[in-house]
Amino acid sequence: MTLRLGLLGGGQLGRMLALSARNLGFEVIVLEPNPEAPARAAARQLQKAYDDNDALRELAACDFVTFEFENIPEAAAKALNQPGQFAPPVSALLVSQDRWVEKNTFQKLGIPTPAFLKVDSLEDAQDAFKRLGPLVLKTRKFGYDGKGQAVVRSAQNLSEAYMQLNDAPAIAEKLVPFEREISVITCRGRDGQTVVYPVTENIHKKGVLHKSLAPAPGLSPVLVAEAQDMAQRLVDHFNYVGVLALELFQVDGTLKANEFAPRVHNSGHWTMEGAVTSQFENHVRAVCDLPLGCADLRAPSVMLNLIGEIPPRTQLLSITDAHLHDYAKPARPGRKVGHLTCLGATLKEASERAALAETAIKGENSVSTE
Amino acid sequence: MTLRLGLLGGGQLGRMLALSARNLGFEVIVLEPNPEAPARAAARQLQKAYDDNDALRELAACDFVTFEFENIPEAAAKALNQPGQFAPPVSALLVSQDRWVEKNTFQKLGIPTPAFLKVDSLEDAQDAFKRLGPLVLKTRKFGYDGKGQAVVRSAQNLSEAYMQLNDAPAIAEKLVPFEREISVITCRGRDGQTVVYPVTENIHKKGVLHKSLAPAPGLSPVLVAEAQDMAQRLVDHFNYVGVLALELFQVDGTLKANEFAPRVHNSGHWTMEGAVTSQFENHVRAVCDLPLGCADLRAPSVMLNLIGEIPPRTQLLSITDAHLHDYAKPARPGRKVGHLTCLGATLKEASERAALAETAIKGENSVSTE
Numbered sequence: 191m192t193l194r195l196g197l198l199g200g201g202q203l204g205r206m207l208a209l210s211a212r213n214l215g216f217e218v219i220v221l222e223p224n225p226e227a228p229a230r231a232a233a234r235q236l237q238k239a240y241d242d243n244d245a246l247r248e249l250a251a252c253d254f255v256t257f258e259f260e261n262i263p264e265a266a267a268k269a270l271n272q273p274g275q276f277a278p279p280v281s282a283l284l285v286s287q288d289r290w291v292e293k294n295t296f297q298k299l300g301i302p303t304p305a306f307l308k309v310d311s312l313e314d315a316q317d318a319f320k321r322l323g324p325l326v327l328k329t330r331k332f333g334y335d336g337k338g339q340a341v342v343r344s345a346q347n348l349s350e351a352y353m354q355l356n357d358a359p360a361i362a363e364k365l366v367p368f369e370r371e372i373s374v375i376t377c378r379g380r381d382g383q384t385v386v387y388p389v390t391e392n393i394h395k396k397g398v399l400h401k402s403l404a405p406a407p408g409l410s411p412v413l414v415a416e417a418q419d420m421a422q423r424l425v426d427h428f429n430y431v432g433v434l435a436l437e438l439f440q441v442d443g444t445l446k447a448n449e450f451a452p453r454v455h456n457s458g459h460w461t462m463e464g465a466v467t468s469q470f471e472n473h474v475r476a477v478c479d480l481p482l483g484c485a486d487l488r489a490p491s492v493m494l495n496l497i498g499e500i501p502p503r504t505q506l507l508s509i510t511d512a513h514l515h516d517y518a519k520p521a522r523p524g525r526k527v528g529h530l531t532c533l534g535a536t537l538k539e540a541s542e543r544a545a546l547a548e549t550a551i552k553g554e555n556s557v558s559t560e
Numbered sequence: 561m562t563l564r565l566g567l568l569g570g571g572q573l574g575r576m577l578a579l580s581a582r583n584l585g586f587e588v589i590v591l592e593p594n595p596e597a598p599a600r601a602a603a604r605q606l607q608k609a610y611d612d613n614d615a616l617r618e619l620a621a622c623d624f625v626t627f628e629f630e631n632i633p634e635a636a637a638k639a640l641n642q643p644g645q646f647a648p649p650v651s652a653l654l655v656s657q658d659r660w661v662e663k664n665t666f667q668k669l670g671i672p673t674p675a676f677l678k679v680d681s682l683e684d685a686q687d688a689f690k691r692l693g694p695l696v697l698k699t700r701k702f703g704y705d706g707k708g709q710a711v712v713r714s715a716q717n718l719s720e721a722y723m724q725l726n727d728a729p730a731i732a733e734k735l736v737p738f739e740r741e742i743s744v745i746t747c748r749g750r751d752g753q754t755v756v757y758p759v760t761e762n763i764h765k766k767g768v769l770h771k772s773l774a775p776a777p778g779l780s781p782v783l784v785a786e787a788q789d790m791a792q793r794l795v796d797h798f799n800y801v802g803v804l805a806l807e808l809f810q811v812d813g814t815l816k817a818n819e820f821a822p823r824v825h826n827s828g829h830w831t832m833e834g835a836v837t838s839q840f841e842n843h844v845r846a847v848c849d850l851p852l853g854c855a856d857l858r859a860p861s862v863m864l865n866l867i868g869e870i871p872p873r874t875q876l877l878s879i880t881d882a883h884l885h886d887y888a889k890p891a892r893p894g895r896k897v898g899h900l901t902c903l904g905a906t907l908k909e910a911s912e913r914a915a916l917a918e919t920a921i922k923g924e925n926s927v928s929t930e
Contacts, residue, residue, distance in 0.1 A: 212601045215886025516585025
């Protein structure tokens with residue numbers, strides 16, 4: 191009687207998807223080997239490997255099935271990919287899993303990217319440096335949060351950088367002097383209805399998202415429309431269902447695509463309070479064939495990732511209109527353990543509130559990591 | 561390492577408390593005999609009676625303990641009532657469990673009520689009718705949602721109404737021709753910090769809350785301040801910790817207290833989206849000794865209870881800024897199975913959205929109960 195949503199992956203994204211699905215009345219079943227899976231908070235956990243046949247069968251018996259990460263084992267994708275049940279589509283998954291294919295898809299869809307070349311050998315890398323100049327080497331697969339990447343600014347560093355890739359198939363991407371990174375999150379329903387969230391500015395530290403500002407301050411209406419249109423072209427191309435996040439560089443007043451994620455995204459966490467409907471609820475609605483919710487801004491928002499451990503709650507919760515999401519993960523340096531979203535009447539006010547939180551975070555980090 | 565919140569009672573209030581506590585990073589353990597407990601969605605359930613000694617011991621081992629309903633068995637209150645851990649205070653619980661004591665407490669605190677008299681016999685009831693005229697007989701204990709109540713408009717109905725009480729200790733309350741019912745929800749922290757939500761107008765059908773409007777339209781600032789002051793006096797009196805809801809009648813431009821609930825309250829469900837911090841999160845923050853969140857209005861809100869069964873989701877979720885909370889309870893006529901909160905730029909807009917939802921609800925109810 192109660193509809194069941196199956197979820198591959200039980201990290202914090204799975205947790206927030208599960209919490210949203212619960213509000214809509216769904217039972218949630220999550221396949222996740224980690225016994226301390228954050229998604230356990232609101233889901234029944236199948237504590238098995240992602241490619242465990244019995245667990246996959248149980249997951250496939252749910253009314254709808256989705257996932258929180260894109261590196262899904264082939265066995266899982268095969269077992270779960272039932273039309274009308276599994277979303278986002280495997281086609282989008284496969285493209286997002288390979289930077290070479292991904293970049294070519296962007297180009298095919300008329301979505302500009304930094305210049306890029308395929309790198310399968312040191313010779314390819316040397317050739318790429320000659321043609322592109324300073325560049326970033328990126329493995330084609332399994333990169334996240336800046337991992338599997340190396341910036342090469344001079345020819346003499348090239349072979350060392352290439353060695354770090356361990357001969358993994360890679361691409362070389364021209365190093366673009368971007369002003370900032372932005373992202374646009376869109377959600378498409380099974381009927382093709384699409385909503386798009388305000389564009390977000392993302393500030394990274396050590397390759398990991400540190401802060402998101404929504405809406406991206408000072409972004410011209412032309413560029414907002416361009417970013418949203420690129421996302422629209424992507425989801426239409428894949429006949430996509432669910433949330434998709436597109437990361438872009440702003441370079442000299444133009445936008446260049448970096449990558450997309452076929453899932454809910456860290457840069458959309460602010461939508462939980464800052465938008466009329468959160469990315470998590472809209473993803474669940476889309477996957478479960480429900481009408482999408484309005485993606486308009488509720489209030490300007492600044493989201494801070496909490497890395498390593500949760501700073502003193504008392505300090506964070508003393509801030510007006512600050513909303514804590516603690517993923518209940520064991521503390522560990524560099525680990526995303528929660529986030530805090532500060533809202534304000536203006537982005538300036540939201541930023542001031544976030545600045546208060548950063549004081550607490552800094553205090554904490556100096557204790558934990560030094 | 562992770563803090564644990566124990567919860568007595570696993571209905572929808574427990575569910576929404578548990579979901580809020582999860583966002584703040586708490587583990588949640590709920591004591592609830594019902595195997596289909598809505599709170600299971602986000603809590604580990606001890607499926608035992610409320611007065612089961614082993615289960616109570618396990619609950620008492622949590623860092624903080626609270627409850628979702630006021631008719632707590634004495635054994636449970638005794639087992640759980642540790643200072644600094646259990647909240648709201650047992651003193652408030654005991655007063656709220658007995659209408660006679662409750663009304664006398666209101667009077668002692670200078671909070672006006674309709675005239676009332678103690679009724680322990682048919683003779684008392686007859687005497688009360690002579691002195692008060694038309695009245696409501698209410699059992700002193702265990703009444704909720706209009707149960708254990710009988711309106712007596714003429715003397716000849718008196719004995720029949722009294723018989724319905726089965727000789728339970730009762731009070732007679734003068735029938736006041738109130739214009740409307742309103743409620744005020746407040747939350748007090750362990751340090752005495754108090755926040756108060758905008759006053760809500762509540763519309764009942766067959767004794768059950770049907771709709772809440774926040775802020776209560778057209779309520780004069782003087783009456784708003786009066787209502788909020790009454791709530792403040794109550795929580796200060798009890799040295800209260802947690803959310804308290806005070807129900808009031810508006811009569812001839814004055815306010816008269818009906819009853820209070822020492823817990824989160826149906827008339828505060830709109831705060832999940834309509835206020836900066838929800839009543840559920842603030843209750844958890846108070847019980848768990850965290851700073852309280854701002855209780856200001858985020859946007860005018862209309863909350864509709866979903867009774868009997870969830871109307872077609874597609875219809876409800878097509879409404880802009882409508883937020884569904886499905887408690888995942890089996891459908892049954894008269895049962896609260898969910899609620900929907902509609903927000904708007906104005907209360908008029910929120911009401912128009914709620915009116916769209918009521919169409920869906922009516923359609924559904926006519927199928928299910930006729």
